[in-house]
Amino acid sequence: MTTTERNVVLHVDDVSKNFGGLHALSDIDLEVEQGKTHAIIGPNGAGKSTLLNVIIGRLAPTSGAVVFDGQVLTGKKPHQINQLGVARVFQTPEIFPDLTVLQNVMVPAFAKRDGAFRVNVLRSVDREAALRDEAEAILEDVGLADRRLSHAGALSRGDKRRMELAMCLIQHPRLLLLDEPTAGMSRHDTNTTIDLLQKIKARGMTKVIIEHDMHVVFSLADKISVLSGGRIIAEGLPDEVRGNIKVQEAYLGGAHRVEAVH
Amino acid sequence: MALFQLSRRDALIFALFALVVITMPVWTAPFGANYPGLMQKFAIYAIFAIGFNILFGLTGYLSFGHAAFLGVGSYTAVWSFKLLTMDALPALLLAVLISGLFALVIGFLSLRRSGIYFSILTLAFAQMSYNLAYSVLTPITNGETSLQLTLQDPRLIDLAFTTRGAGLPTASLFGVTLSGLSGFYFCAVVLLIAFFFAQKVFASPFGMMLRGIKSNQMRMSYTGFNTRPYALTAFVISGMYAGLAGALLAVTDPLAGAERMQWTASGEVVLMTILGGVGTLIGPVIGAWLIKYFENIFSSFNEGILSRFFDFIPAPLHDTIVAISSKFVGEGWQLTLGLLFVLVVVFLPGGIMEGVRRIGALFRRGTPPKAGAIRVQPAE
Numbered sequence: 001m002t003t004t005e006r007n008v009v010l011h012v013d014d015v016s017k018n019f020g021g022l023h024a025l026s027d028i029d030l031e032v033e034q035g036k037t038h039a040i041i042g043p044n045g046a047g048k049s050t051l052l053n054v055i056i057g058r059l060a061p062t063s064g065a066v067v068f069d070g071q072v073l074t075g076k077k078p079h080q081i082n083q084l085g086v087a088r089v090f091q092t093p094e095i096f097p098d099l100t101v102l103q104n105v106m107v108p109a110f111a112k113r114d115g116a117f118r119v120n121v122l123r124s125v126d127r128e129a130a131l132r133d134e135a136e137a138i139l140e141d142v143g144l145a146d147r148r149l150s151h152a153g154a155l156s157r158g159d160k161r162r163m164e165l166a167m168c169l170i171q172h173p174r175l176l177l178l179d180e181p182t183a184g185m186s187r188h189d190t191n192t193t194i195d196l197l198q199k200i201k202a203r204g205m206t207k208v209i210i211e212h213d214m215h216v217v218f219s220l221a222d223k224i225s226v227l228s229g230g231r232i233i234a235e236g237l238p239d240e241v242r243g244n245i246k247v248q249e250a251y252l253g254g255a256h257r258v259e260a261v262h
Numbered sequence: 263m264a265l266f267q268l269s270r271r272d273a274l275i276f277a278l279f280a281l282v283v284i285t286m287p288v289w290t291a292p293f294g295a296n297y298p299g300l301m302q303k304f305a306i307y308a309i310f311a312i313g314f315n316i317l318f319g320l321t322g323y324l325s326f327g328h329a330a331f332l333g334v335g336s337y338t339a340v341w342s343f344k345l346l347t348m349d350a351l352p353a354l355l356l357a358v359l360i361s362g363l364f365a366l367v368i369g370f371l372s373l374r375r376s377g378i379y380f381s382i383l384t385l386a387f388a389q390m391s392y393n394l395a396y397s398v399l400t401p402i403t404n405g406e407t408s409l410q411l412t413l414q415d416p417r418l419i420d421l422a423f424t425t426r427g428a429g430l431p432t433a434s435l436f437g438v439t440l441s442g443l444s445g446f447y448f449c450a451v452v453l454l455i456a457f458f459f460a461q462k463v464f465a466s467p468f469g470m471m472l473r474g475i476k477s478n479q480m481r482m483s484y485t486g487f488n489t490r491p492y493a494l495t496a497f498v499i500s501g502m503y504a505g506l507a508g509a510l511l512a513v514t515d516p517l518a519g520a521e522r523m524q525w526t527a528s529g530e531v532v533l534m535t536i537l538g539g540v541g542t543l544i545g546p547v548i549g550a551w552l553i554k555y556f557e558n559i560f561s562s563f564n565e566g567i568l569s570r571f572f573d574f575i576p577a578p579l580h581d582t583i584v585a586i587s588s589k590f591v592g593e594g595w596q597l598t599l600g601l602l603f604v605l606v607v608v609f610l611p612g613g614i615m616e617g618v619r620r621i622g623a624l625f626r627r628g629t630p631p632k633a634g635a636i637r638v639q640p641a642e
Binding site: 056077078079082083087088090094095096097098099103106107108110111112114115116117118119120121122123124125126128167171 | 478482484487
């Protein structure tokens, strides 16, 4: 199959990242298809977060490049990458603790509408009814509608995660990067989040997800790449990866089978 | 028109604020503060503090060099008086423009760093301006003697229409002399305009983005905002406010000295803002009034006044109380102000406005107190 037929939107091309003598990532090649959910799994220290940081422009790769939809992301600033349609949920929620929940979700909507910089001191936030309605609808989706006037800093960790997801979703990103979106959530909240992510998948949003929870991974992923020691050791459909003996050894030290976690 | 619209709540606040400012000669009388010179300072330093708060309160960047813009505004205004006309409007406009340009340069360089490094950079630039005004820039600033009007000033515009009078002229507005009470009302109107514009900034998406920068600058970048021009715009706006305040100081007293740019003056506006309430609209105004009141009135109290004040206390105790309290007034006024500042920061970290809010919450029991943007800390 050729690239165009498979419609690859995100292309990680031969990326390596060294921290001093430590090879955090070595020769990573990754292709993410339009509308698909691509999970990256692997043991702690495998380089998963480093890879996400390279994609989003937080870290510059030592060599290689990241291409999104024909645009080279490598070397671009975080706000430029976001303006191209890439949003990210962080491992520890990055939110605006001093603003209300509703304001937290409205701020990204302004970035989407007004661009990276605009001085509009004569408008009033109160009169932005369309944006506010949209923000309230998304808060409804993530189940935070009744908290919309609370201070974001006062939310529980799970609620902060869901709010951060709402902050990304309101931008209708073409690529959503999720760094352990359900870590620290209760089983109930995890399932709600899975439902929500499945719902947005139906809208054709491409996602790259890092996750420890195998239940989440196998519920959502169309394709899985297994990272270990900074290299991709296996890649394939969920069922293929599940049965891969190399994966079980790397990921679980051979002590358990992946099904056991599932 | 969108330009003049305010939300109902903001319009009410503006109306009340306007009432308080315009009736200032009345309500300051019981405090012995109703002389025009001091009320002019109340209005002028309120403008300075409101502008400073747009940077510090909304964006979280703590500048320790804003007095430099105050000084630039004063020098510009006096030069406008000397070269062009004694009319106040050109002086104000030029001062806002020049101090804005000055802020653009200093802000561009200082905003390459944040937190304490940003504060130190602004402090360094301001001290540099202060020392330059005393040394190499003497032709512009007239050094230690201060920049003043002289009988030989060209005043090109004025003298094209009228002949030179006998004494030194005073600032005017369309021919009306601005001194004493008229000077105060001129400053008061400018204060109301400045307050109105600050309200617009606070309510606008731009203001919301500035709060976002203060709250989590990294998230702002990953949300698609180029944060530096936002912070720079806030810096320039607050520099323009400072320049406007400096120009008004020159309007009410056409004299500009370098001491206006000293770091103590920069520190003063920080104190005003924190004392009143960082990130609130009214707080910096209250802080400015309180500090100017202490500086001008409290500092003139002496034992005689205290003795009369404590007249109702029986004699043996009376003398002790007067002796102790006299240490806190007169030359000791800064001791009182310092204690007040410590008490506010320790018990009301959101400033006097947090106290007002807490009292308000007591009356509206049941509804939780609304926490505003009340964090007293610079951006990281």
